[in-house]
Amino acid sequence: MTAAKLDCTDTEWLDAGLLHAPFCTMARRYPGRPALVCRDRFMTYGELRERIVRSRTHLHQAGVRQGDRVAVVLPTSPDAVITLYAVLSLGAAYVPVDPCWPLPLQRELLGRLQPRALVADGCERLHLACLPSRVTAAQLARPACGEEEVPRVAAAPELSACVLWARGSAGALQGVQVSHRAARHVVDRACDELALGCGDRVAGLSSFCHGASLFELFAPLASGATLYLYDASNAAPAAPLARFLACQGITVLRAAPTMLALLVAGGRLDTQDLSRLRTVVLAGGRWPAGGFERLRALLPGHVTYHELCRPGETAPPCLPSDGPLPGSPMATLPVRRSNAAAVERWDGLPRLMEDGECGPPDGAPL
Structure with missing residues (x-):
């Protein structure tokens, strides 16, 4: 054939x-x-x-x-x-x-x-x-x-879709075997919660090696949106990233608080046209004192904020230390809290489980 x-x-x-x-x-x-954009490459x-x-x-x-x-x-x-x-x-x-x-x-x-x-x-x-x-x-x-x-x-769906990597408490890489069902649980809930559609432009900032990439790789292309890959050579500087968000008209951004804090400190967000940005999805991690309030002050008032847990995390990500501000449309996607058994180590590396599934079984309550 x-x-x-x-x-x-x-x-x-x-x-x-x-x-x-x-x-x-x-x-x-x-x-x-349009499905995928990266620098001068465009694919339907x-x-x-x-x-x-x-x-x-x-x-x-x-x-x-x-x-x-x-x-x-x-x-x-x-x-x-x-x-x-x-x-x-x-x-x-x-x-x-x-x-x-x-x-x-x-x-x-x-x-x-x-x-x-x-x-x-x-x-x-x-x-x-x-x-x-x-x-x-x-x-x-x-x-x-x-x-x-x-x-x-x-x-x-119960078969393995990928093996992703995360840093353990001792700094060693841990591998998590993620089934199709577990990954789809994250992707489907994100698509529904964020109402992703054909008009959205989703920023792809994460390394494909980590759980954060599941949302960026699969949620946009599951909903008719466009994935905009960010040039990894510019990963660190805040100003190029802020220009990327503005020039590409990004509507949905997923980033860790550390990256967002860098954008607040050095991205000159007040000089960028981010009027198309509608949703910021927060990855795991804690904010520096006052960081979330400064971000909200610099972004358009219509932006909504969400948190999304990913396979491999042993607990839901942390909300800002002082909690959502009054009137903030903050939401946390459901996730089981019993994910720690998904990873076991051996010889300094993880032993991949028969099923490292982190989403709930079909029909099981969250």
């Missing part, structure tokens, strides 16, 4: 509970809408879907099958987004690894996780004999050749 033929039929059989299923529905329904839903299908074919030819893990060592970019969705479409789980992490750490993580394939630019730097297949982003972008059929994968 060619990629073109597969592209016409591959959404009919998807389980509605899979993490990537809503994007497939949006791409089929609204192929001409139809174009993004076509690239995902092409990459899926290459990954299948490289030996990736349902239940496998695929390590993705790429910077934040459209190529990385395409690769993650392509991995999910094969019923495999993606394992993002930041290419800026020290090479010894990358090798250690990949050696322990034993991925079926590695997608990276500059694979030769890792020198891992345990990797059966190595593919570059450029290879995934090439037109697929041959008539090899990519079988339909009847993946179930």
Whole structure:
């Protein structure tokens, strides 16, 4: 089956509970809408879907099958987004690894996780004999050749969608295996609570290695909105980020209090046109004294504020230390408080659970 033929039929059989299923529905329904923007790169839903299908074919030819893990060592970019969705479409789980992490750490993580394939630019730097297949982003972008059929994968929501990373109390990286159902719990509640739609422009600021990326990677593309990836090379300075928010007309921003505090201190928000911004989603963490009040004073008065917990957190994120101000439309998305069992360590690294699910089971009360 060619990629073109597969592209016409591959959404009919998807389980509605899979993490990537809503994007497939949006791409089929609204192929001409803008989906992904990064610097000078612009892709519609139809174009993004076509690239995902092409990459899926290459990954299948490289030996990736349902239940496998695929390590993705790429910077934040459209190529990385395409690769993650392509991995999910094969019923495999993606394992993002930041290419800026020290090479010894990358090798250690990949050696322990034993991925079926590695997608990276500059694979030769890792020198891992345990990797059966190595593919570059450029290879995934090439037109697929041959008539090899990519079988339909009847993946179930309880299967693993990804392995994400978080820092433990001792500073060591912890890995959390997240099922499709757990990730969809976060994404669906965010879409509903924030009323995401085709007119929204969502900022993509988070590393794909961390739980915060689930909202940015999947909620916009599940609702017909546009994901604007921020240039990671400008990650630290506050002024470029403030200009990015204004110039791109961002409507939904998710950021940690530390980043928002930097924006307040050095972003000169009072000189930027942020009139299109309607929602700020707060990540976990505490505010410096008076930080939340200063942010609200600098942003338009119509902006609403929400908190969103993500898989891997052992407790809901902290509201500002003094609580919401009177009249502040602050909301906290529901989350179970029993997530600590999702991660267990071994040899300084986590032991991945059979099911690291952090969302509630179907029908279970929160």
